[in-house]
Amino acid sequence: VNGWTLAGTTFLASAVEAVEALTIVMAVGVARSWSVALRGTIAALIVLALIVAIFGPLLRFIPIDQLKLVVGIVLTLFGLAWLRKAILRYSGRKALKSEEAAYQRELSSLRSVEDVQADRVAMVTAFKSVLLEGLEVAIIVVTFGAASTLALEWSLVGAVGAVLLVALVGIAIKRPVSRVPENTMKFVVGIMLTSFGTFWTGEGLGIAWIGADLSLLILAAFYLAVSAILIAAARVPQAVRA
């Protein structure tokens, strides 16, 4: 599979999760202190890096057919969950996520904590948010990188690039990054993960895809068409939403 496709998918997936984590880290920084927010973030990033460093190379000891099957199933499950959420949001059945609202909620919750334990609670909050948002990305990076060292490197480039970009934007604007098209990114990642997952699970089962890697494009177009139909079919009328 093309390295740019791997990097592009992990970039988008990481950007979505990094935006969500940044919201909480920002709230911790503003409500308590930036050193506490930074300590929590760095601790979580070290844990995530360890997960990728340990499980990335380890997966290559599994026979390729079994590996494709396991990786394919995990990616399909992730992809369907992301895609479902994005379709529900596009159709109005689920509220669009507001980073600004999440930021305000976290801010008032952190400010209500008593002084004695406030720093500890704030650090754990930053740690948990970065770890939980990053865990899904770490699993995606590891599974995408399971094919070869080069694949792992491409996946890492995408993920690290997104995290750095979101962090830099956050530092520059000193506010949660609320203007990114989060749902569209989630939708695109959902389509890509489901397509990769279907392709690899199929290969693991012994299906010979027509056109080999090119069938990934056909799968992506197919899931895109199905999702467009589902968004239209599930759409809640504006009057009902109001």
Added chain:
Amino acid sequence: MSIAAIWEFLAGDSKRGPLAVLVAIVVAVVLLRSGVASPIVAAAFAGTIALGLAASVFEPQA
């Protein structure tokens, strides 16, 4: 961390989506063992997953 929490982390809060993945795998294995041509199995496999996505979109939300 409980198995239920790990499962929810992997598959989200839908039951129908993961069930469709399981059904798609079973269907593909049965078809392949029956000697059905790969393109037909591939279509059935992706189609079943797409049906699962549709079912999960209309699944009552918790």
